[in-house]
Amino acid sequence: MRVLRTRSELRDVLSAAPRPLGLVPTMGWLHDGHRSLMRRARAESATTIATIFVNPRQFNESADFEQYPRNEDRDLAICEEEGLDLVFAPSVGEVYPDGFDTVVQVGAVAEPLEGAARPGHFDGVATVVAILFSLVGADRAYFGQKDAQQVMVIRQMARDLAIPTEVVACPTVREPDGLALSSRNVHLSPEQRAAAPVLRRALLAGRASWEAGERSADAVRGAMRQALAAEPLAEPEYVSVADGRTLAELDLVNGPALLSMAVRFGTTRLIDNEPIG
Numbered sequence: 001m002r003v004l005r006t007r008s009e010l011r012d013v014l015s016a017a018p019r020p021l022g023l024v025p026t027m028g029w030l031h032d033g034h035r036s037l038m039r040r041a042r043a044e045s046a047t048t049i050a051t052i053f054v055n056p057r058q059f060n061e062s063a064d065f066e067q068y069p070r071n072e073d074r075d076l077a078i079c080e081e082e083g084l085d086l087v088f089a090p091s092v093g094e095v096y097p098d099g100f101d102t103v104v105q106v107g108a109v110a111e112p113l114e115g116a117a118r119p120g121h122f123d124g125v126a127t128v129v130a131i132l133f134s135l136v137g138a139d140r141a142y143f144g145q146k147d148a149q150q151v152m153v154i155r156q157m158a159r160d161l162a163i164p165t166e167v168v169a170c171p172t173v174r175e176p177d178g179l180a181l182s183s184r185n186v187h188l189s190p191e192q193r194a195a196a197p198v199l200r201r202a203l204l205a206g207r208a209s210w211e212a213g214e215r216s217a218d219a220v221r222g223a224m225r226q227a228l229a230a231e232p233l234a235e236p237e238y239v240s241v242a243d244g245r246t247l248a249e250l251d252l253v254n255g256p257a258l259l260s261m262a263v264r265f266g267t268t269r270l271i272d273n274e275p276i277g
């Protein structure tokens with residue numbers, strides 16, 4: 001496995017890389033969710049590359065950026081274990097050189113949910129992924145369904161900017177108790193960690209009400225909120241039942257929909273979702 005630090009190293013190595021080329025963009029602190037993306041990429045690619053870059057532009061709170069967990073040695077060992085061919089782990093200045101002055105801003109699909117709760121977040125995501133897609137020129141790039149809105153934003157960006165990389169969404173990997181794996185889980189206290197599976201329970205309560213025939217989106221939101229209310233450490237930020245294609249909040253659930261939520265446990269913010277229909 002080769003670790004590349006600069007755009008020019010990347011260009012040189014990739015020009016000779018066997019195709020198809022599979023890309024797994026990450027911010028490091030790798031866990032089994034990232035590993036699942038790497039395995040899928042490996043299964044479908046002749047060359048597999050991960051990127052490790054904590055992107056300052058997608059953090060709307062600077063404390064969150066500073067506290068984001070980092071351990072490059074451990075991350076590189078995981079990439080090696082997963083049999084990746086290449087890792088691109090650039091500095092901030094390599095991704096955003098002096099004079100960098102462009103923002104990629106996706107429209108309607110980036111506005112609600114995480115876009116509303118974290119102003120500027122998706123501008124940062126779309127901008128860095130556009131840069132990575134352009135630098136790598138992968139045939140396919142692999143993302144987690146755990147960040148369902150992110151997948152939709154990136155698909156829209158790639159389509160609109162005529163970037164030919166295919167965006168592949170992979171299932172959410174969970175702990176045995178249902179908590180979605182996340183680099184942020186490391187910040188949970190033991191009590192908060194014990195409480196955190198309530199996100200999954202609440203999403204499944206929403207799904208169960210829909211499966212029982214409920215079509216009022218407010219009633220499905222109510223089922224999710226009621227499950228969250230059973231956990232005093234959980235402070236819901238939003239609870240959403242949205243159109244699965246546009247992410248607009250629904251009145252009636254009569255097609256594909258996305259149940260999603262953001263919940264704070266102290267200063268740690270967790271998100272999860274469940275597609276239905």
Ligand code: AMP
Pocket residue numbers: 025026027028032033034036037142143144145146147170171172173174180181182183
């Ligand atoms: P991050 O390093 O958090 O930016 O995540 C890098 C990629 O891994 C993103 O496409 C995430 O959606 C994906 N990912 C994060 N957590 C999980 C998970 N629990 N299961 C599947 N994919 C995940």
